[in-house]
Amino acid sequence: xxxxxxxxxxxxxxxxxxxxxxxxxxxxxxxxxxxxxxxxxxxxxxxxxxxxxxxxxxxxxxxxxxxxxxxxxxxxxxxxxxxxxxxxxxxxxxxxxxxxxxxxxxxxxxxxxxxxxxxxxxxxxxxxxxxxxxxxxxxxxxxxxxxxxxxxxxxxxxxxxxxxxxxxxxxxxxxxxxxxxxxxxxxxxxxxxxxxxxxxxxxxxxxxxxxxxxxxxxxxxxxxxxxxxxxxxxxxxxxxxxxxxx
Amino acid sequence: xxxxxxxxxxxxxxxxxxxxxxxxxxxxxxxxxxxxxxxxxxxxxxxxxxxxxxxxxxxxxxxxxxxxxxxxxxxxxxxxxxxxxxxxxxxxxxxxxxxxxxxxxxxxxxxxxxxxxxxxxxxxxxxxxxxxxxxxxx
Numbered sequence: 001x002x003x004x005x006x007x008x009x010x011x012x013x014x015x016x017x018x019x020x021x022x023x024x025x026x027x028x029x030x031x032x033x034x035x036x037x038x039x040x041x042x043x044x045x046x047x048x049x050x051x052x053x054x055x056x057x058x059x060x061x062x063x064x065x066x067x068x069x070x071x072x073x074x075x076x077x078x079x080x081x082x083x084x085x086x087x088x089x090x091x092x093x094x095x096x097x098x099x100x101x102x103x104x105x106x107x108x109x110x111x112x113x114x115x116x117x118x119x120x121x122x123x124x125x126x127x128x129x130x131x132x133x134x135x136x137x138x139x140x141x142x143x144x145x146x147x148x149x150x151x152x153x154x155x156x157x158x159x160x161x162x163x164x165x166x167x168x169x170x171x172x173x174x175x176x177x178x179x180x181x182x183x184x185x186x187x188x189x190x191x192x193x194x195x196x197x198x199x200x201x202x203x204x205x206x207x208x209x210x211x212x213x214x215x216x217x218x219x220x221x222x223x224x225x226x227x228x229x230x231x232x233x234x235x236x237x238x239x240x241x242x243x244x245x246x
Numbered sequence: 247x248x249x250x251x252x253x254x255x256x257x258x259x260x261x262x263x264x265x266x267x268x269x270x271x272x273x274x275x276x277x278x279x280x281x282x283x284x285x286x287x288x289x290x291x292x293x294x295x296x297x298x299x300x301x302x303x304x305x306x307x308x309x310x311x312x313x314x315x316x317x318x319x320x321x322x323x324x325x326x327x328x329x330x331x332x333x334x335x336x337x338x339x340x341x342x343x344x345x346x347x348x349x350x351x352x353x354x355x356x357x358x359x360x361x362x363x364x365x366x367x368x369x370x371x372x373x374x375x376x377x378x379x380x381x382x383x384x
Binding site for chain 1: 258259260261262263265269270272273275276279283343346347348349354355356
């Protein structure tokens with residue numbers, strides 16, 4: 001196994017550059033080093049001005065998503081040795097504005113996420129004295145895999161539809177809406193329907209399917225969107241044939 | 247926010263990268279998607295061809311024979327052969343995608359995706375067998 005590998009790291013310093021440039025650095029390549037370790041090595045030992053986001057280093061926080069050799073990846077879960085002999089090109093996530101180096105602005109996603117109410121909506125909360133809302137394992141299985149989303153936004157970076165039309169609400173927001181729609185304790189699916197059935201909601205998706213392929217948590221946002229299309233179509237049919245909600 | 251702004255500490259100049267017109271050539275997966283979308287043109291052609299054929303049948307024996315001659319011309323044969331291949335591609339990609347959209351439950355248990363996929367192929371085989379039977383019966 002080789003002991004070093006070349007990282008080609010994207011730099012964007014808005015005070016002095018108008019576009020991305022690349023810098024090459026040789027970093028150690030032990031078999032247990034991930035891309036993030038390589039970036040930390042550069043920042044600690046070579047160039048402290050390199051800017052990027054990271055936090056947990058264990059695929060939980062979703063902060064360190066970047067484009068690695070053209071593919072959206074969590075850099076804390078992507079091993080350097082898998083790219084041997086290199087070089088490895090590290091760029092900011094696609095489809096988002098770049099603030100500096102490998103840091104992108106996530107404000108658009110955060111605003112969209114809130115619109116789908118990704119929390120349990122209750123018309124009336126039952127009193128605490130009545131105890132917790134019970135749920136069977138089968139009911140939990142209905143939504144559990146959608147709840148694994150860590151908001152890393154790799155799905156947005158992989159989605160050409162979002163790249164072409166930033167009004168599209170996007171894969172993760174819809175998957176998280178479904179996480180709550182399929183939760184039997186939730187009563188907010190009607191509120192979400194109003195947002196998701198807009199043109200920029202589920203109907204913006206043309207099922208490229210790359211969001212599901214790049215998801216590090218196997219959430220299957222593409223499946224969530226298609227399931228919701230089916231739900232929305234059935235609801236429309238019902239409202240047409242049963243206008244009084246029989 | 248836009249690239250034309252002058253950078254200041256309190257007004258960072260974000261870099262907005264535009265998606266290339268040829269984004270669908272960047273990855274095989276994107277190209278396969280565009281190819282799948284393009285199959286709708288061939289679906290439309292088969293619908294038009296079927297309508298032309300019905301029109302020819304309704305028009306009588308002479309019209310139908312002229313339609314058969316026209317159908318035997320090289321460009322129509324080539325177009326129909328290409329359309330057939332695209333139909334196969336369309337069906338396969340549709341079937342592969344179907345289990346993601348169609349989550350079937352038996353009782354409270356979800357049916358495995360492979361079974362949903364197999365169900366589609368079985369239905370396809372049954373429909374094809376029916377067509378073959380109709381065409382080949384004495």
